[in-house]
Each structure stands twice: as structure tokens, then as C-alpha cells.
Amino acid sequence: MISLTGLNTRMGLQLVDATRDRQIEMIRDGAQDKRAIAAFEERIGEVQSVEQLMEDRELYVFVMKAFDLEDQIFGKAMVRKILESDASKPDALVNRLTDPRFREMHKVMGFSKEGDANENTGDVAWRAQMVERYVGQRFESAQAEQNEKVGTVLEFRRKAGEVRSWFDILKDKDLSEFMRTALGVPASAAGLDIDKQVELFKQKFDLEKLKDPAEREKLERTYVAISDAKAGVQSSANAALSLMNAAVNAGAGGRFAPITLDISAITALPRRTY
Template structure:
């Protein structure tokens, strides 16, 4: 995988945005990723139940990585319960868990409560390709989380933003809470406060509905990247830029008015202030 370690967040995020295909191709060509993708595509169509999925360690591992649940690979009993939970039953396990990743894996895998495959498109080319794309996207995020955490968090925001329909949902996700506190210019100590207080602070800066405006999303990412870079002015190097001819290996330093940032609101974003 191409690493952005050593680059400022604002530069690295822009670099990935302009060269996303190259980053993803590099990831797909990694030996481990290549083997896992091939195994998934070859064998997922023959799986007919959640038990069969759990028995195939390579395919199950692929699925878990695709949903950012690699750390839970060995929790097979719990994952079986989650994937066979009834999403329409408010008392079911999947609906009791605050982490949206569990609801996503339950929905996308689509097993019935008896563990059999219920999705009519399970294993189809379109469904399989969509999961491969999810896997590549998540591996890119995970890799950047390790190499350049601020970049990983920004990429995670871009992936999750369509699902962020309430500030409580935002704060239930550790990385999303960090993203917004930084983007809004709030001190990290705010994250130690109670959830209701944080929600009120966020609501003063933006209505959650405005988050679905693409222009607001883009400016939030730029704002986050600028502040994250200013808060972590560690040593930077631009050697990676030589890999991408369209960047010319050049970058422009920025200055940030943190007092102005703390007054952030979505309306000022749209006015371009």
C-alpha cells in the first residue's frame, strides 16, 4: 500500500483524492489482499449458511475486514448471533449494539434467523463486486489510520457521512466524534464531557441535515485536515509526491485562524467564509 506517512493531512488527503485509483490498485496488488479477494470471489457463491461462512476462515476473514471488524474475527459465536439477528425486532442483539458496523454486516450479508442465506442476490456478480469494493475501501482507511491517523479519520468520515443522521449517532462512533470536534475547532477535552452536552455544542455549529450537502462535506474535510495538521506539526517529508506526476512534488503552506474556526457554522461554509 502507498503510505502517506510524513505528509501533512491536508496534502495527503488531496493526494489520495486525486490519485485514488493508484492507491486502490496498489492495495489490490498486495499479496495478502490479492489472495483474499480471489478466495472470496471464488468461494462465496458456494456458501449457503452462516455456519458455512464461519467454517471458511479465509472468506470469513475477508468479510470481517470489509466491515472494519478484523479485531472480532475470533468472536465467531457473537458474529453468528449478530448476522442471524432479526433487524426488524427492536429487542434483537443487532439492534441493541450501538456500533453501526454490526447492523451493516447483518444487512449486507442477509442471513435469515435460522442461519440460511435469505438475500436473493447473495453471491451474484454485482453483490460480490460491491463487497470487494467495500473491502478495498476499508483496507485503504485502515492502512492510512496506521500510517497517518488524521488522514484515516478523514477518509472514514467520507465513507460514513451518508449514514450520519443524528449527532448521537456521530458521537457513538469514536473516530467520527474526533473528526467533528477537530473540524469544529473544539478542544479534545470536550470529548470527556457527557454526550448531551456535546450534542448541544455540535447543534450550535451545524444542523445535522446540512451534513448531506456535498459542499459542506468537502469543506469540513478541508477544515479538519488543516486543524489536524496545525495541532500535530511533526516532521514532514514530500518524497511520496515524486510518485505522482500531477502533483509536481510541490505544496503550499497554509496559515489558520483558530479563533475564527471555533465560530464555524454550516451557513458560513456555503458562503465560502
């Protein structure tokens, strides 16, 4: 992967956008991912039941990674129940979970209500889409591991077009953080009742605007600018603290070393926006 070390969100996104095709190619050609893709393409067509998927660890891990559920790989019993859930029943496990990743996996995988049949796995087009999903998620995850804010923007780009209500946003940790930041909603709002949060966001932004690419780009620019400004304040505060600690430590030995702090330089915010 291309390193984002030392870059702010704006510069990180610029680098990611400029190297995306190259990084995608690197993922496809990487030894581990190349083996995983080949195994999926070779064996998924034989999978008809949830049980068969669970028994093939390589295929199971591939599917979990494709839906950004790598952190849930060891919860096989729960994943099995989710995939076997009857989504038409309000009390089904898949409908009781707040994490949208599980519902997306259940929907796309498309096992029967009993979990013993699947019409998707034999579909060449579906398999190709799953490989694209896997590669795209691996790319996105790699960026997020290096720069959390860059990862959040990439997730917003991927999911924004599918948003139908504020509940879709609020049930998604990263999307809700993105919108709170971009719209200037305090983080403490996350502690409010969800209906009150919805009313608050409705006053700030008309969700219909998300259908407009220009509006999505505007939100992205605002999110990036605010995130980098906050990061600049934090960096300045850390620099000031380090200098003051140095002064204290110097005096601890009986010799005081005067240090002059240029407060305006320390607290100045970046003037350039994304």
C-alpha cells in the same frame, strides 16, 4: 502502498488523492488480497447460512476486513450471534451494540432471522459490491495505519452522506472526533450525557448541511487545518523540551553549555491552511 511518512495531514491527503487509483490497483494485484478476492468470488455463492460462513475461515476473514472489523476476527462466537440476530427485536444483540460496524455488516450480509438462508450471496452484483467494499476498506485502513488523521478524513468522506442524526455521529468514534475538531468542540465534551452532546452539536452545526458537498469540503479543510496546527504545536513543544534537556545534561557533567532558544521560531504555528 505509497508512504505518508513525514507528511502532515494536508500533504498526506493531497498525495492519497493523487495516487488513489494506483493504490487501489496495487491492492487488487497484491498476492494476499488477490487470493482473498478470488476465494470470495469463487465460494461465497455456495454460502447460505451463518454456520457455513464461519466454517470457511478465508471467507469469514474477507467479510470481517470488508467491514473494517479485522480487530474483531477472533470473536467468532459473538460475530455469529450478531449475524443471526433478528434486527426487528429491540433486545437483539445487533441492536444492543454501540459499534456501528456490526450493524452495517448485519444489514449488508442479509442473513435470515434464523441465520440459515441468504439471498444475497448468489447475486453477482452484490458480490461485486462486496469486493469493492473490501478493496476500499483495505485502502482506507492502509492510509490510517500511516496517518491517523488522514484515515479519519477518508472515513468522514465515506460516511458523511449516510448520516441521519447526531446519534449516528456520536456512536462512531472517528466521526465524532472529526466533528468535535472541525466544530471546535472540546474533547472533554465526550464525557457528557449523549443527549447533552447532541444539543451542544446542534448549536454548532445544522446536519442538513452535510448534504452539500461544499459544506463537507469546508468541514474537511477546517479539520485538516486544526489537526496540523495542533501537530505543529506538539512538534514545537517536543523540540523545546529536547533543547532544554540537552542543556541540563551538558551541565550535569560540571560544564554548562549555554543554549539560546528562539521562542518565536519554536512556537510559531503553520500559516498555510489546507
